[in-house]
Amino acid sequence: MRDMTIGQYYPASSPVHRADPRIKLVILVLYMVTVFFCDSFLSFGFMTFFVLVTVFMSRVPLLKVLKGLKFVLVIVLITTLLMMIFYTDVNAEPIAEWWIFRIYLNGVYAAVKLAWRLLLLILMPTVLTLTSTPTELCDGLESLLSPLKFIKFPVHELALIMSIALRLVPTLIEETDKIINAQKARGAAFESKNPFKKIKAMIPVLIPLFVSSFRRADDLADAMDSRCYRGAKGRTRMNKLKLRVGDVVALLGWCAITVCVLFLKYNWFGWGFIAAWGL
Amino acid sequence: MPFLHLQNVDYSYPSGESDYITALRSVNITVERGEFVALVGCNGSGKSTLARLCNGLIVPDGGEVTVDGMPTSDKSALYDIRKKIGVVFQNPDNQTVTTVVEDDVAFGPENLGLPPAEIRERVDRALRAVGMSEHAKSGPMRLSGGQKQRVAIAGVLAIKPELMVLDEATGMLDPDGRREVLDVVKKLNRDENMAVLMITHFMEEAAEADRIIILDRGSVVADGGRELFATPEVFTDAGLDLPVYVRVAQKLKARGMDIGCPLSARQFVTAVKARLDGDGGNV
Numbered sequence: 001m002r003d004m005t006i007g008q009y010y011p012a013s014s015p016v017h018r019a020d021p022r023i024k025l026v027i028l029v030l031y032m033v034t035v036f037f038c039d040s041f042l043s044f045g046f047m048t049f050f051v052l053v054t055v056f057m058s059r060v061p062l063l064k065v066l067k068g069l070k071f072v073l074v075i076v077l078i079t080t081l082l083m084m085i086f087y088t089d090v091n092a093e094p095i096a097e098w099w100i101f102r103i104y105l106n107g108v109y110a111a112v113k114l115a116w117r118l119l120l121l122i123l124m125p126t127v128l129t130l131t132s133t134p135t136e137l138c139d140g141l142e143s144l145l146s147p148l149k150f151i152k153f154p155v156h157e158l159a160l161i162m163s164i165a166l167r168l169v170p171t172l173i174e175e176t177d178k179i180i181n182a183q184k185a186r187g188a189a190f191e192s193k194n195p196f197k198k199i200k201a202m203i204p205v206l207i208p209l210f211v212s213s214f215r216r217a218d219d220l221a222d223a224m225d226s227r228c229y230r231g232a233k234g235r236t237r238m239n240k241l242k243l244r245v246g247d248v249v250a251l252l253g254w255c256a257i258t259v260c261v262l263f264l265k266y267n268w269f270g271w272g273f274i275a276a277w278g279l
Numbered sequence: 280m281p282f283l284h285l286q287n288v289d290y291s292y293p294s295g296e297s298d299y300i301t302a303l304r305s306v307n308i309t310v311e312r313g314e315f316v317a318l319v320g321c322n323g324s325g326k327s328t329l330a331r332l333c334n335g336l337i338v339p340d341g342g343e344v345t346v347d348g349m350p351t352s353d354k355s356a357l358y359d360i361r362k363k364i365g366v367v368f369q370n371p372d373n374q375t376v377t378t379v380v381e382d383d384v385a386f387g388p389e390n391l392g393l394p395p396a397e398i399r400e401r402v403d404r405a406l407r408a409v410g411m412s413e414h415a416k417s418g419p420m421r422l423s424g425g426q427k428q429r430v431a432i433a434g435v436l437a438i439k440p441e442l443m444v445l446d447e448a449t450g451m452l453d454p455d456g457r458r459e460v461l462d463v464v465k466k467l468n469r470d471e472n473m474a475v476l477m478i479t480h481f482m483e484e485a486a487e488a489d490r491i492i493i494l495d496r497g498s499v500v501a502d503g504g505r506e507l508f509a510t511p512e513v514f515t516d517a518g519l520d521l522p523v524y525v526r527v528a529q530k531l532k533a534r535g536m537d538i539g540c541p542l543s544a545r546q547f548v549t550a551v552k553a554r555l556d557g558d559g560g561n562v
Contacts, residue, residue, distance in 0.1 A: 219370060
């Protein structure tokens with residue numbers, strides 16, 4: 001249970017770590033959109049190259065990044081398999097046939113592309129959480145959403161709630177462990193095969209957890225009050241987000257990559273090599 | 280005018296449908312600037328209620344609490360009161376707002392609306408004062424109980440209050456952690472001339488204060504310097520245990536060896552040694 005992926009920050013000193021979290025978030029969104037425009041192996045390879053460059057620049061060991069993919073690998077495999085099996089291509093002969101399943105060459109291509117796309121979609125957020133602390137991300141989000149203040153959207157409150165929630169995740173996990181042990185000591189059985197029994201066994205864990213969460217919330221509110229908190233009014237920040245030249249360069253770089261991918265997809269000038277490679 | 284002044288304070292909280300439990304009954308307490316006061320009492324004596332009254336988290340039913348002349352019943356003064364009185368609570372886990380130590384310490388000064396450079400300076404100073412500078416960037420979850428509580432103290436310190444109230448801040452710590460926190464608090468009182476009101480039920484901690492206030496079932500039963508330990512009855516009547524060296528000294532006195540009233544293990548050893556050397560050991 002301790003193996004939570006939130007707050008998996010990998011401390012290191014790298015340009016990616018130092019980058020403005022706002023830019024990182026914007027690049028992430030841009031990147032996600034771009035991945036959806038990828039449709040040829042060439043463009044997938046192109047994107048993968050730049051993801052690897054980012055990972056390399058972040059000085060996070062590649063293995064650590066790939067570990068983030070562990071949890072979704074099963075989902076990726078299942079979707080890929082289904083894609084391969086159920087793809088039908090009326091214009092081509094199947095390359096393999098068994099019972100009612102027919103596998104087509106284009107089906108294999110489509111499945112590989114799907115898997116590749118999913119992995120790319122997960123890789124970049126993993127890199128983001130490995131290189132930015134939850135606080136940085138909250139600050140970045142708060143700053144990005146700040147125009148919404150004009151329509152009375154509680155941006156600061158939302159960011160604070162997020163930051164407190166993230167901060168309490170490990171505390172509550174610890175608490176859950178303690179309660180489970182306490183209930184086990186009283187003879188509660190959590191190791192039942194029956195899923196309904198298993199869910200029912202969680203009730204004596206969840207109720208104390210709720211009660212103690214409310215108590216914690218009260219305590220925290222007192223502590224915040226005592227430390228002069230009165231909402232966003234007149235509040236300043238210690239680490240003011242500062243946009244540096246490097247951040248702008250990174251953003252422009254990713255914009256260029258997006259343009260390249262769009263170019264590979266639409267081939268506006270009808271260049272032959274793209275058509276030849278564009279599987 | 281005293282810095283913190285509780286005048287005839289009454290406080291009761293509801294229990295059940297229509298019942299009330301009296302937590303404090305006409306309590307009068309003053310704390311001056313720069314003082315180190317220990318407030319002791321056993322469970323249910325109203326200690327924690329008193330802590331919450333100090334900075335206006337709750338308002339007394341009767342009487343008045345004033346901080347530097349400002350009454351806590353005045354809602355518009357609360358912000359200024361909380362700038363002058365910082366409170367450290369019992370559970371360090373329930374006082375941290377963020378996931379990084381220095382960000383958490385910065386929370387208070389950020390609320391004061393200070394310029395970023397000054398916040399940075401205050402945070403660094405506060406962390407240095409509690410000896411946690413090397414952990415500035417780490418997550419509070421990886422620290423020990425004593426370290427977490429020192430971070431909580433730094434968080435209050437960064438607001439630069441004139442009085443720090445510690446509401447059983449060592450209650451959940453092991454002896455090492457208690458020592459760490461107490462040393463830091465004593466140092467702050469000595470070096471920064473910050474007044475301290477330490478609420479505790481550990482007599483060893485109370486013995487280090489300049490003044491001791493004993494609370495029993497909602498009333499102040501004694502208020503005085505360390506000489507209070509010379510009359511142990513005031514403590515035992517309030518349901519409190521004396522520090523072990525005081526108890527041993529009492530036993531010795533009953534057997535005819537008067538070594539006075541030692542206020543620490545070290546003093547005890549010196550007193551006994553001086554006595555044994557002087558008398559040639561004929562007890």
